[in-house]
Amino acid sequence: MLYKAYEIQRSMLNAGSAMASMTADMLADPRNPWASFGGTQMMASALEVFAHAAAPRGKPAFGIKIIHVDGTPHAVNETVEIQQAFGNLRKFTHEGLPADAPRLLIVAPMSGHYATLLRGTVERMLERCVVYITDWADAKYVPLHEGRFDLDEYIDYIIGYLEHIGPGAHMMAVCQPSVPALAATGVMAVREHPCRPVTLTMMGGPIDTRESPTAVNDHAITKPFVWFKHNVITTVPANYPGAGRQVYPGFVQLASFMSMNLGSHMNAHYGLFKHLVQGDGESADATKTFYDEYRAVCDMTAEFYLQTVDVVFQQHLLPKGELVHRGILVDLAAIKDTAILCIEGERDDISGIGQTKAALKVTPNLPEKLKKYHLAPEVGHYGIFNGSRWRTTIAPVVEGWIRSNSAARKLSVVA
Template identity: 75%
Template sequence: MLYKAYEIQRSLMNASSAWASMMADMLNDPRLPFSAYGPNQTMASALDVFAHATAPRGKPAFGIRTIQVDGQVHAVHETTVVHRPFGDLKRFTHDGLGADAPRLLLVAPMSGHYATLLRGTVERLLERAEVYITDWADAKYVPLAEGHFNLDDYIDYLIGFLEHIGPGTHMMAVCQPSVPAFAATAVLAAQKHPCRPLTLTMMGGPIDTRESPTAVNDHAVTKPYVWFKHNVITTVPENYPGAGRQVYPGFVQLTSFMSMNLGSHMMSHYKLFQHMVQGAEESAEATKTFYDEYRSVCDLPAEFYLQTVDVVFQRHALPQGEFIHRGQPVDLGAITDTAILCIEGERDDISGIGQTRAALKVTPNLPADMKQYLLAPEVGHYGIFNGSRWRKTIAPVIEAWMARYATRDNAADGKPRRGNKLAAVS
């Protein structure tokens, strides 16, 4: 019933959006008498804001055509190198990269938004690295015949992607995938697999949500597992290829996130209205661009969502040494030669301070100088991987970390070669 009610509401809002957009265009038409008259412009701006807020949205494109590096402009090449039912692997490169450029697997969240939420992340990292990114599928478009997808499958996908890219790959996880990326690293380390990552960077991830719990964490622990199963899981309707699949709908996740900062979102739209009335087109377009991405959401497989709530947020299985993958315990102590960088934002209201840093405490056999921690001052959750501070302050730290552990030699201890030493912060 939840999904069907949403589809009815979406159809009505789509029609309203089209009507509002048409009326705004009419009021802005210079051929219309008094089109430049103040009240008409105010009404047109209000209708435009409404039309944008209620417009239908599909999967955005990355759209990274060129990139400028050291004053030179290079064409960007985007290809899909691995096709899987629940997620593809995309590759970004450009002709300005040297043969020794690091290869980086960027693990995008499967949390209701598309991988394009990390467009700015890809664009900045692409300056110096060959970037691969997980492009997770919208579950409502995956037919039931393709089976189910849970946290075990997520880890298997990451291992498969690392194997495709090959030995000597770095891995970086943004937010939610920090847990499966950490687990995948441990699984490969226990096997002494040649494709275990050289470095693992985790950003704003819920490794141990008992540290500085946020409203998101509180919501996950104040309600029992069965509450989530009965209240936020629904069935994909017949008008989608994934009809009959149980999912956690993207529109529920979007509603939850927006309700956390409802006042801020309302103020953003009021400022958008003001900018449009004032003719500040650049500022208005920046706000529209942000919300075009923010409101583009996709559905999650129910089994993955529920297992994540149970294992990550309620039982804290990974930091307590109780995480199981395919029936086998995940031993974080097996990680001995993958350098770990943990990054957190001082103002992160999704993953509190200390939740990601906890990874440094639960890897007892990793040398201290192969652990690094960065707390980005005055940065919120989104700012960790997007925006000016990401580009100018955080990305250079990641690049230096990958450069420091650029290879893995054949020494008996298996440690990567070191360049100029960086201070390890524990």
């Protein structure tokens, strides 16, 4: 009933959004004799804010057409390298990259938003690297006959993508995928897989949520596992290709995120209203662009969501050395030559300080010279991988780590 009720509400809001947008345009039209009056402008702005907030949103495009490197523009080439039921592997490159440019796999979070949330991450790393990214599917569009998708499949997808990219690749995991990315590295290390990553960068990831627990962590442990199963899992309705599939809906995740910082979101929309009244279109567009991406949400399979709650947030199996993949214990002690960089934000309210850094503790056989920790001052969760501080202070750390360890790996292979 939850999904059906949401669909009814969404249909009503879609109609309301269209009406509000049309009315706002009429009120603001210069041919309207009342358009110049302050009351009319305020009403038009209020209707535009409502129309934008209630508008339907599908999957955004990456839309990276041109990239500037050292002041020189280059056309970006985007291709789909692998197509699979629960996610595609996308590749970004440009003609300004040298033939030996590092190849970087960015593992996007499967946490209710599309991979395009990392558009800024891709854009910045594309300056010096050939970038691949996991473009996860919206579970409501995956037919039931495609089977299930849980943490085991997630790890298998990562390994498969690294195999496709080939030996010598680097990997970056943003937030939630830090756990499966580290696990995949451990699985590949045990096998001495030639395609195991040269470096693994983890940013704001919940490796060990017992460290500096946040409100998100508290929510996951204060309720029993069965509560999540009975209260946030629902069935995809018949009007989607994935009809009948059990999912954790994206709209529930969005509501959770919005409620965590409700005051900030209300102030942002009030700011949008003031910008519209003042005719500050540039500032208004910036707010709209952010929320266009933020409100574009997708569903996760129930089995993946529930397993993540259980394994990552409640039982902490990976840092305790008890995580099992395909019936075999994941041995992080086998990681001996993948250089690990852990990045955290000082003001991160999703993954607390120390949760990502824990990866350096649970890899005992990795030499200290292959471990690095970076705490970004005055940076929140989103700012770790997007925005000005990401571009100017955090990305250079990642680039330097990739560059130095690429050279070290080449030297060791030659030796």
